[in-house]
Amino acid sequence: MKKHPFYLNTLLLAVAIFGAHSTAMACDACKAQQPKFLQGITHGAGPSSNWDYAVVSLMVIITVYSFYAMVKCLARPREKSHENIKNIILNP
Incomplete structure (x- = not known):
């Protein structure tokens, strides 16, 4: 198995973390349907x-x-x- 350089692994990890964070945020329509303590965290109806x-x-x-x-x-x-x-x- 080919070993990737350290900087490539770090870059892939950073992209994965920041990409997952941006897609996990709820949209404005979903925020309005959620209870107060779940607003901004989950998608869909409450x-x-x-x-x-x-x-x-x-x-x-x-x-x-x-x-x-x-x-x-x-x-x-x-x-x-x-x-x-x-x-x-x-x-x-």
Whole structure:
């Protein structure tokens, strides 16, 4: 696999970050339809009921916990075998 120069990787990362930021902003029509604390963040019509907030909150909790568990298991694997896939990834 061809390795790209550092400046090219940095440039691609900067374009990705700034490009994603500009497309994530809500338009003026969507801002008017959102509740006060979601204005400027999301697109489309506002939540239709309180269940929408509950579902999104549960998804956020599950996602944050999954990310935490992934980092924890990758940083401190319990398996000490050198043939384990985690040790192969961490110690190439």
